[in-house]
Amino acid sequence: MVSSKLAANQPDSFAFSDEAEEKITYWRKKYPTDKQRSAVIPMLWIAQKDHGGWIPEAAMRVIGDRLDMAYIRVMEVVTFYSMFNLAPVGKHLIQVCGTTPCMLRGSGDLIKICQSRIGSAGKVSDDGNFSWMEVECLGACVNAPMVQISNAEGDHYYEDLDEASMNTLLDELATGNAPMPGPRVARETSAPIGEAITLLDKTLYDGSRGKRLKSIPNAPAKASKAKPKTKKPAKETGK
Numbered sequence: 411m412v413s414s415k416l417a418a419n420q421p422d423s424f425a426f427s428d429e430a431e432e433k434i435t436y437w438r439k440k441y442p443t444d445k446q447r448s449a450v451i452p453m454l455w456i457a458q459k460d461h462g463g464w465i466p467e468a469a470m471r472v473i474g475d476r477l478d479m480a481y482i483r484v485m486e487v488v489t490f491y492s493m494f495n496l497a498p499v500g501k502h503l504i505q506v507c508g509t510t511p512c513m514l515r516g517s518g519d520l521i522k523i524c525q526s527r528i529g530s531a532g533k534v535s536d537d538g539n540f541s542w543m544e545v546e547c548l549g550a551c552v553n554a555p556m557v558q559i560s561n562a563e564g565d566h567y568y569e570d571l572d573e574a575s576m577n578t579l580l581d582e583l584a585t586g587n588a589p590m591p592g593p594r595v596a597r598e599t600s601a602p603i604g605e606a607i608t609l610l611d612k613t614l615y616d617g618s619r620g621k622r623l624k625s626i627p628n629a630p631a632k633a634s635k636a637k638p639k640t641k642k643p644a645k646e647t648g649k
């Protein structure tokens with residue numbers, strides 16, 4: 411989250427766009443009528459996307475009214491998750507992971523670049539193009555260090571970064587290009603760099619090691635072979 415406080419400048423009102431309303435209908439259908447409050451996170455996310463990347467107070471009130479939730483409950487959700495922003499962000503919001511694996515692999519250098527090129531965390535650059543924030547682990551530790559960049563194109567990961575590739579990334583965005591997400595080193599997604607060095611035996615994959623099963627373990631007995639249970643006749647006592 412860029413800021414845990416409401417932005418000083420707030421719009422007087424908020425209304426979802428028609429496109430956003432369609433998405434809200436889709437999401438609300440996923441929840442039972444008596445569990446509609448569960449749609450608060452998708453509705454907040456849609457509101458944020460609908461409002462240039464941040465959630466104004468008026469949007470929280472609209473969502474609270476529509477889901478029959480106290481406004482403070484909506485605010486609690488917004489302030490719990492770093493994915494929600496309470497203040498305006500740049501056209502490209504850079505989220506630098508600063509958790510241990512990324513920190514050990516150089517996220518500090520990426521943060522210094524953001525500070526020198528954009529300004530302090532949460533500040534929108536003078537041209538409106540950028541703002542940045544430090545976030546906790548984004549689940550791409552194997553490609554550390556990495557950033558998530560949110561903009562009109564979506565929310566994408568850029569991984570295996572260093573100072574040079576981070577600067578190139580910001581240059582590309584500043585000139586209006588849409589850089590390809592993914593690693594910035596020669597590897598496929600999070601596969602090892604270079605040629606594979608384990609599990610090289612081709613017979614592991616060509617089926618030649620397979621053996622035909624004679625029977626399926628734990629399969630139920632065939633119905634035709636099962637003997638029907640018959641009731642023994644009662645003994646005659648002769649009385």
Ligand code: FES
Nearest residue numbers: 507512547550551
């Ligand atoms: S520590 Fe950075 S993605 Fe997990």
